[in-house]
Amino acid sequence: MDLDVTSVSKQPEPYGQAPAAIQVITGEDIQRSGASSIPEALRLADNLDVAQKNSHDWAISARGFNTALGNKLLVLIDGRAVYTPLYSGVFWDVQDYLLEDIDRIEVVSGPGGTLWGANAVNGVINITTKSAKDTQGLYVEGGGGNWLQDFVGARYGGMLASNVYYRVYGKYFDRSSEVLSNGNSASDSWRMGQGGFRIDSEASPQNLLTLQGDFYLGDEKATTGDTRTGGGNVLGRWSHIFSDDSDMSLQLYYDRTHIAIPKPAVFLDAAGTLRDDLDTYDLDFQHHFSLGDRNRIIWGLGYRLTHDIVGEAPSVEFVPATLYQNLFSGFVQDEIKLHEKLFLTLGTKLEHNDYTGFEVEPSARIQWNATSKQMFWGAISRAVRTPSRIDHDLREPLGGPLPDLLDGGTNFTSETLIAYELGYRAELTKKISTSISAFYNDYENIRSSSTELPSSLLVFKNNLEGDTYGFEWSGDWQVLDWWRLHGGYDLLEEDIHVKPGKTDFSNGLNETADPQQQFSIRSSMDLPENVDLDATLRWVDTLHNNNGPNPGTVPSYFELDVRIGWHPTKNLEFSIVGQNLLHDQHAEYGFPGATTTEEIERSVYGKVAWRF
Amino acid sequence: MKKIIWLAAIALLLSGAPELPAQTGISREYQVKAVFLFNFAQFIAWPTNAFADPQTPMTIGVLGDDPFDSFLDETVRGEKVGEHPLVIQHYRRIEDVQGCQILFISRSEDGQTGRILAGLKDKNILTVGDSDGFIKDGGIVRFVMEENKIHFRINLEAAKSANLAISSKLLRLAEIVEPGSD
Numbered sequence: 001m002d003l004d005v006t007s008v009s010k011q012p013e014p015y016g017q018a019p020a021a022i023q024v025i026t027g028e029d030i031q032r033s034g035a036s037s038i039p040e041a042l043r044l045a046d047n048l049d050v051a052q053k054n055s056h057d058w059a060i061s062a063r064g065f066n067t068a069l070g071n072k073l074l075v076l077i078d079g080r081a082v083y084t085p086l087y088s089g090v091f092w093d094v095q096d097y098l099l100e101d102i103d104r105i106e107v108v109s110g111p112g113g114t115l116w117g118a119n120a121v122n123g124v125i126n127i128t129t130k131s132a133k134d135t136q137g138l139y140v141e142g143g144g145g146n147w148l149q150d151f152v153g154a155r156y157g158g159m160l161a162s163n164v165y166y167r168v169y170g171k172y173f174d175r176s177s178e179v180l181s182n183g184n185s186a187s188d189s190w191r192m193g194q195g196g197f198r199i200d201s202e203a204s205p206q207n208l209l210t211l212q213g214d215f216y217l218g219d220e221k222a223t224t225g226d227t228r229t230g231g232g233n234v235l236g237r238w239s240h241i242f243s244d245d246s247d248m249s250l251q252l253y254y255d256r257t258h259i260a261i262p263k264p265a266v267f268l269d270a271a272g273t274l275r276d277d278l279d280t281y282d283l284d285f286q287h288h289f290s291l292g293d294r295n296r297i298i299w300g301l302g303y304r305l306t307h308d309i310v311g312e313a314p315s316v317e318f319v320p321a322t323l324y325q326n327l328f329s330g331f332v333q334d335e336i337k338l339h340e341k342l343f344l345t346l347g348t349k350l351e352h353n354d355y356t357g358f359e360v361e362p363s364a365r366i367q368w369n370a371t372s373k374q375m376f377w378g379a380i381s382r383a384v385r386t387p388s389r390i391d392h393d394l395r396e397p398l399g400g401p402l403p404d405l406l407d408g409g410t411n412f413t414s415e416t417l418i419a420y421e422l423g424y425r426a427e428l429t430k431k432i433s434t435s436i437s438a439f440y441n442d443y444e445n446i447r448s449s450s451t452e453l454p455s456s457l458l459v460f461k462n463n464l465e466g467d468t469y470g471f472e473w474s475g476d477w478q479v480l481d482w483w484r485l486h487g488g489y490d491l492l493e494e495d496i497h498v499k500p501g502k503t504d505f506s507n508g509l510n511e512t513a514d515p516q517q518q519f520s521i522r523s524s525m526d527l528p529e530n531v532d533l534d535a536t537l538r539w540v541d542t543l544h545n546n547n548g549p550n551p552g553t554v555p556s557y558f559e560l561d562v563r564i565g566w567h568p569t570k571n572l573e574f575s576i577v578g579q580n581l582l583h584d585q586h587a588e589y590g591f592p593g594a595t596t597t598e599e600i601e602r603s604v605y606g607k608v609a610w611r612f
Numbered sequence: 613m614k615k616i617i618w619l620a621a622i623a624l625l626l627s628g629a630p631e632l633p634a635q636t637g638i639s640r641e642y643q644v645k646a647v648f649l650f651n652f653a654q655f656i657a658w659p660t661n662a663f664a665d666p667q668t669p670m671t672i673g674v675l676g677d678d679p680f681d682s683f684l685d686e687t688v689r690g691e692k693v694g695e696h697p698l699v700i701q702h703y704r705r706i707e708d709v710q711g712c713q714i715l716f717i718s719r720s721e722d723g724q725t726g727r728i729l730a731g732l733k734d735k736n737i738l739t740v741g742d743s744d745g746f747i748k749d750g751g752i753v754r755f756v757m758e759e760n761k762i763h764f765r766i767n768l769e770a771a772k773s774a775n776l777a778i779s780s781k782l783l784r785l786a787e788i789v790e791p792g793s794d
Contacts, residue, residue: 270760398644399761401785405644451654453781457647505650507690 007106007126009335009345010115010298011288019345019367019377020112021423021437021472023047025105027130032524032534034563034577036148036173036605038127039092041099043538043561044522046474046488047109047437048123049514051543051589054598055147055178055188056093056220059513059589062109062123063441064468064494067513067545072385074112074120077127078212079284080235080253085306085325086276086318088119088388094218094229094257096194098153098169100139100609103130109472110439111383111419113361114347117302117329118386121417122441129212132157132165132200138612145605147579149174163202170195177221179585181597188598192218192229208239224271225262232256245290255280263313275311280304299332308389315405318393328352341369355387356414374426385415391447391460398457406449407456415462418442431478438471446496446511448504463504464511466496482526489519513589515541515556532565545591554587554597573609578602642679644762645742645755649684649714652738652753653693655779658713662736662775663696670696671711675703675728676718706731717741717751725749736775747793752776753786754794765789 004012008020015024025044035041039058043050049066051059061070071088074081077097083090105127112120136157144150153171160166172193177185196214203209215232235253242248257278265271286300304327310318333347348362363381370376387408394408423437445462452459470492477485494512498504520538527533538561543554560582565575580586585599649672663670670693674680688698703709706728715737717725722743729739729750739751746754752770756763766786771778 400763402762402764403785405647451651453651453655453779454785457651503691505647 003104005106006128007108007112007124008115009333010286010300011296016375016425016427017367017369019343019365019375019379019423021047021109021421021435021439023107023109023474025107027100027102027104030099030102030105032532032563032565033522033536034534034561034575034579035099036151036577038095038097038099038105040579041102041105042107042125043520043536045105045107045125046490046518046520047472048107048125049490049518049540051540052600053589054186055175056190058092060090060092061514062107063439063470064492064514065122065511067511069390071119071388072122073125074116074123075125075127076116078129078235079237079251080233080255081280081282081304082255083119084257084276084278085308085388086310087390088385091229091257091259093190093220094192094216094231094259096171096192096216097127097129097196097214098139098155098171100141100153101130101135101155101167101169103128103134109437110379110421111361111363111381111417113383114333114349114363114381115331117327117331117349118351118353118359118361118384118414121383121385121415129198131210132167132198133202135167135198136165139610141607141609143605143607145577145603147176147178147601147603148605149176151605151607160199161203164199165201166197166199168195168197179599179601181585181587181599183585186598187221187223190218190220192216206241208237210237211235222262224264225273227259227261229260230258242289245296246288248285248287251282251284253280253282255282260311261313263316269314272313273311274313274316275309277309277311279307281306294337296335297332300330302329303327304329310389315396317395317397318389319395320393323389323393325354326352327354343367343369351386353386355392355412359384359386359414373428375424377421377423377425379419379421381417381419381421383417383419385417387412387414394460403454404456406458407452407460409460409462412447412460413445413462415446416444432475434473434475436471436473438469440467440469442467443496448498448502448506448508448510450503450505458505461502461504463499463502464496464508465499466494466508468492468494468496484524486522486524487520489517491517513543513545515543517541530567532563532567534565535560535562540588543589545589554589557586557588558582559586571611573607573611575607575609576604577607578604639679641762642681643683646680646684648755648764649716649740650688650691652714652740652782653688653698655782656738657777657779658736659775662713666695668696669699670713671699671701672714672716673701673703673709673712674716674718675706675709675721677720678702679718709737712737714738714740717743717746719743725751734773738771738774738776745794747789747791756787763787765793767791767793 003015005015005018006012008018023045030041049061059066065072069087075090108124112124116124139155142152151173155169157167174191177189180186194216198212201209213234218229220227233255237251239249260273260275263272282304284302288298290296306325309322329351331349335345338344345365351359361382365379368376391412392408396405398405420440425435427433444465446464448461448463449458450461472490474488497508518540522536525533539558542556559580561579563577567573580602585601587597587599590597685700691698726749740753741751742755747767752767754765764786768788769791
């Protein structure tokens with residue numbers, strides 16, 4: 001693969017040279033797979049566990065801990081962090097873009113704390129959109145099917161001045177409900193509209209300026225009432241090139257999200273609505289330079305202010321309801337050329353957050369370019385998952401003199417990881433390339449819950465520890481000029497348990513919900529008459545999901561997605577996409593029971609796209 | 613397998629999943645009561661002769677229909693109170709009850725509660741129930757729903773007769789009531 005990746009060193013380096021477990025999903029991979037949303041596109045990364053929960057929600061993680069409140073993954077879109085400080089997870093239903101204009105998605109499994117900060121414990125997903133220069137002209141798409149009922153999208157790109165490019169886009173879709181395990185509708189249909197713009201200026205050769213923004217509105221139906229989502233962001237970035245080996249960039253963004261979830265009346269509580277409004281202001285600076293011919297140094301400073309307002313629902317509160325939080329960070333990393341083929345990268349991040357104060361995330365990476373086609377790498381890193389509002393500020397009162405049912409712990413501290421990794425990446429022949437990464441993760445202070453009368457029946461604590469280990473393999477085989485195969489396999493062993501002498505109400509089982517193995521095979525064929533045929537077969541192992549109303553397992557499953565595309569002319573493309581074709585419906589997540597498990601139906605959609 | 617459903621309830625809430633209509637399994641009311649039982653086991657002291665030896669299991673018994681579904685079993689599995697592993701037993705008849713430290717008497721036994729509690733008098737068993745008149749019938753702890761709020765009442769005299777020492781941390785949260793009350 002000839003691509004440059006940026007997620008491993010915060011500067012472009014060839015994929016073959018990146019000393020981490022990184023997988024790249026290109027814009028073309030996304031188009032060919034028939035993915036119609038970002039979570040569907042993420043299925044293409046073999047190092048992720050991607051589970052569709054219902055019509056709008058997904059559970060996505062790397063190397064374990066894929067619970068409903070999974071919190072160990074950092075996700076960025078064009079440098080903007082998209083997780084919620086309520087529980088450090090991602091609302092996948094509101095992360096969207098015109099997929100045509102996504103340049104690539106870099107998925108790093110393993111800790112990225114040194115460069116990317118706290119919460120990049122098990123992985124970093126970096127979604128980058130194409131520059132405006134690469135999205136000139138008019139693009140229109142539309143179509144529909146049984147689950148993706150109807151959708152339309154358009155983008156127009158032009159020039160504002162010489163070397164100043166822009167684009168504007170809009171998209172809208174309706175998705176229908178998924179089903180319950182008894183075949184009835186789950187009544188969770190939804191729709192979303194989103195639009196945005198991007199301006200890139202190359203007016204001066206040393207200065208690149210980018211201004212971009214998006215806004216969205218969504219509406220999700222449920223038997224208990226509609227959930228409304230809305231938000232927007234604006235981001236500016238200035239890159240300045242001092243010389244061939246020295247450059248800097250300064251980025252500022254503002255992000256706003258709003259969500260209102262209806263809560264039905266349940267034991268002890270009236271019905272209500274849980275609202276959250278979040279404003280994020282983020283300033284980020286980085287400078288990269290070479291020192292002599294053996295050191296490439298990158299360092300940076302960052303500041304983030306979040307302003308979160310939670311409107312309480314009966315029996316669920318976050319205290320204080322309104323919270324300003326400050327996050328200061330700095331990092332430095334040096335890539336040292338020990339030898340012609342041997343590189344040692346040392347770095348650390350230092351952060352200060354309002355809950356736990358200073359956190360340090362150092363790492364050391366070594367890379368050996370054994371031949372021009374083979375590379376070995378190893379790494380030891382420390383990463384930290386800092387408390388989120390649910391760990392610290394949650395209150396579930398029972399009223400009167402009674403203790404709270406479940407509270408955040410005011411002494412809740414950060415979860416920590418020391419990760420040991422080894423990897424190998426090679427072009428075995430001109431047609432076959434492969435990569436394999438192995439890891440051993442040692443976790444401390446993972447979230448647990450215990451009694452703390454008289455104030456709380458249950459309180460969050462950090463009484464779990466343990467380790468996980470496994471490996472990830474992926475390979476590409478250009479079988480023929482017109483036929484490519486890609487395979488991926490993951491193994492994950494987990495031993496997370498209660499610290500000796502301590503207790504956990506859930507006995508160590510609340511934080512994990514992961515399949516032990518997964519594999520997938522993808523076939524891509526360029527057929528005659530301008531036809532493309534792509535198919536992906538995936539298999540996911542049994543899921544033991546421990547944090548729900550009933551204990552249980554989701555059975556292992558095979559599933560198949562197929563796309564047939566036809567481009568009769570350069571500008572016009574028709575495609576039919578079938579997803580989850582092997583079963584009428586199947587479960588990927590959740591808890592067993594006739595009415596409580598949501599399952600995913602077989603679905604098909606057709607699409608027309610014009611590129612002018 | 614264990615689970616912390618409040619966490620899941622929050623998760624369901626935050627991830628916007630629909631609240632599905634009354635499902636098989638335990639209701640939230642009994643999830644809350646189960647967490648209370650878990651706390652009772654930790655904040656009450658039984659006399660040493662209530663256990664054969666320090667490693668004897670501490671048993672929470674459920675007499676009658678089980679309103680907890682399998683939740684209590686899941687909740688306590690693997691837990692310990694001091695050195696005693698915590699176990700759950702299900703009983704159909706009062707005659708079968710032996711060697712348990714906490715006994716939850718289900719509403720299915722309404723009408724016989726008085727007779728049942730009379731037979732348990734002066735044994736070192738914490739009797740817990742939510743039926744009307746549970747305290748009057750001789751029970752020690754009763755869950756009460758009042759104005760959409762849950763309370764629990766403790767008959768301290770009955771606790772003393774059963775030789776149980778209740779931690780002040782638990783007492784201050786309860787309504788202390790006289791033997792004759794509801």
